[in-house]
Amino acid sequence: xxxxxxxxxxxxxxxxxxxxxxxxxxxxxxxxxxxxxxxxxxxxxxxxxxxxxxxxxxxxxxxxxxxxxxxxxxxxxxxxxxxxxxxxxxxxxxxxxxxxxxxxxxxxxxxxxxxxxxxxxxxxxxxxxxxxxxxxxxxxxxxxxxxxxxxxxxxxxxxxxxxxxxxxxxxxxxxxxxxxxxxxxxxxxxxxxxxxxxxxxxxxxxxxxxxxxxxxxxxxxxxxxxxxxxxxxxxxxxxxxxxxxxxxxxxxxxxxxxxxxxxxxxxxxxxxxxxxxxxxxxxxxxxxxxxxxxxxxxxxxxxxxxxxxxxxxxxxxxxxxxxxxxxxxxxxxxxx
Numbered sequence: 001x002x003x004x005x006x007x008x009x010x011x012x013x014x015x016x017x018x019x020x021x022x023x024x025x026x027x028x029x030x031x032x033x034x035x036x037x038x039x040x041x042x043x044x045x046x047x048x049x050x051x052x053x054x055x056x057x058x059x060x061x062x063x064x065x066x067x068x069x070x071x072x073x074x075x076x077x078x079x080x081x082x083x084x085x086x087x088x089x090x091x092x093x094x095x096x097x098x099x100x101x102x103x104x105x106x107x108x109x110x111x112x113x114x115x116x117x118x119x120x121x122x123x124x125x126x127x128x129x130x131x132x133x134x135x136x137x138x139x140x141x142x143x144x145x146x147x148x149x150x151x152x153x154x155x156x157x158x159x160x161x162x163x164x165x166x167x168x169x170x171x172x173x174x175x176x177x178x179x180x181x182x183x184x185x186x187x188x189x190x191x192x193x194x195x196x197x198x199x200x201x202x203x204x205x206x207x208x209x210x211x212x213x214x215x216x217x218x219x220x221x222x223x224x225x226x227x228x229x230x231x232x233x234x235x236x237x238x239x240x241x242x243x244x245x246x247x248x249x250x251x252x253x254x255x256x257x258x259x260x261x262x263x264x265x266x267x268x269x270x271x272x273x274x275x276x277x278x279x280x281x282x283x284x285x286x287x288x289x290x291x292x293x294x295x296x297x298x299x300x301x302x303x304x305x306x307x308x309x310x311x312x313x314x315x316x317x318x319x320x321x322x323x324x325x326x327x328x329x330x331x332x333x334x335x336x
Contacts, residue, residue, distance in 0.1 A: 009184045016048070018190065019128070022046040024176060027109050030067035032256040032289060037062035038085060038116050039074050042169035043095040046102075050177035057166040058088050068182040075200040086120040093117075097125040100192065104148045104172055105312040106131035107193075107200045114198040118195050126195045129269065132172060132192040134316050146313075151175050183284050191316070201259050228265065231274035233324040239285040239307045247272030247324040249284035254297040256289065257311050264311070271321040277305065287314045 024044040030036040031251030042057040059074065059082040066074050094115075097205045103109035106129040117124045133146045143150050148171065152159055157174040161167040183190060245251075251273050257264055264287075265275045276283055279297045286301045301308055309317070 009181050015186055015187060018184065019100045019164050019181075019192075020048045020128070021099040022050065022102045022176070023096045023126075024102045024169050024173040025096075025109050025113070026103065026117045026165045026172065027112050028072040028163060029062060029112055030062050032108070033110070034115060034256075036067065036112070037064060038112055039066055039072065039079060039082075041088075041092060041113075042165040043092070044169050044173040045099065046177070047097060050173075050180040052173060055166070055173075056091070057085065057171065058092075058170075060085050075079065085116045089117060089120055089122060093122075093125050095264070098275065099126075101126045101129040102132065102176055103129070104132045104151070104168075105310075106134075107210060107312055107315055110193075110195055111198075114195070118198045118276060123197045124195075128192045130190060130192055131312060131316075132176055132179065133312050135176075135183065137316065138188055138191055139179060139182055139186075141179075147174065148175075155179075212323040228269055228275055231269075231272070233272055233274075235274065235282060235284065236324070237284065239309075239317075241307060243275065244320050244322040245271070245285070246322040248274060250274045250276045250282055251285050251287060251314075252276045252279045252283050252297055254279075254286060254288040254290075254295050255293055257287075264314075267318055271318055272324065273321065279304070283311065285314075287311060 001051050022045070024046060026042050027038045027039045029038055038060050040057070040059045042055065044055045045053040047053055059079055061079050061082040061084050063084070066072070066076055066079055069075050101110060101113075110126070110129050113124050113126070132151065136143060136146060136151055139149075141154060143154060148168065149159055149162065152171045152175050155175045155178050157171050159167065159171050182188075231248060235250050236246045236248050239245060239249060252275075253261060253264065253266050268275050279300045281287060281304050283301075283304070283306050285311070286297060286306050288295075288298060288308060289310050291298060291308050291310075298308075300306070
């Protein structure tokens with residue numbers, strides 16, 4: 001059981017391997033797809049022990065429709081005089097430089113930031129990121145779900161303006177500090193992930209990107225659709241919440257993902273999973289960032305009782321996929 005996170009950790013007990021500084025980030029965007037744009041960004045810079053050093057906020061003109069105004073409240077009129085991303089890129093980079101990027105569902109914030117920098121021909125100065133969802137799981141916090149407001153409530157942090165980048169970043173910074181101290185006290189290894197430079201973004205569509213499905217291409221995909229290699233392992237059954245993924249499990253994806261869909265599929269295949277293009281009673285797990293979307297896969301998952309996780313949770317599960325047993329591997333090879 002974790003100790004009270006309000007009790008300060010003695011300097012001598014602080015893990016030497018922990019980072020020397022953090023940049024707690026939140027971005028609001030025009031949507032969730034890879035072609036969507038950042039419309040506001042906030043950064044709280046924290047020292048090695050999670051104490052706030054300063055904060056920064058800006059709106060950004062996305063040069064397009066602002067998307068779900070009912071969520072973030074930023075209209076086209078409000079963003080008309082805002083700077084373009086290229087005009088704030090240098091200041092934004094200065095806030096991130098030399099620090100670990102911290103965000104709630106960090107793969108999304110990192111991906112959006114990386115794309116914006118790719119559009120202006122630069123790389124953000126970020127080498128590692130930390131997802132507070134992953135950290136709360138590592139700490140085994142007794143949370144009913146992994147929403148930001150739930151994490152904030154657990155630590156008594158009051159949300160003032162949900163989906164406003166500056167207030168979301170403040171709330172996360174205040175919740176991250178006790179989480180960091182709890183991890184330091186229990187000598188928990190921080191779930192740091194590498195931030196790889198974005199190399200696949202292009203300002204113009206590549207050949208086939210706008211082709212119809214009949215032409216053998218998926219709309220919005222960077223690469224021509226391809227046949228995935230057969231999985232060498234038999235399906236061990238459904239994913240069980242709290243447990244690991246297991247080689248041979250059938251995984252389906254639905255809706256937009258912050259990481260390129262085909263990259264996610266490749267990672268799943270490399271881990272020994274079977275990527276399914278449709279959902280059936282044999283599907284082990286559905287990955288979707290919008291479980292209320294009403295897509296055919298989501299509806300079938302409800303009908304069949306198929307477990308559902310979001311992209312961030314799936315990314316964490318991919319780090320520790322349980323191997324198939326020797327008997328299963330042999331059986332799978334014979335079936336292949």
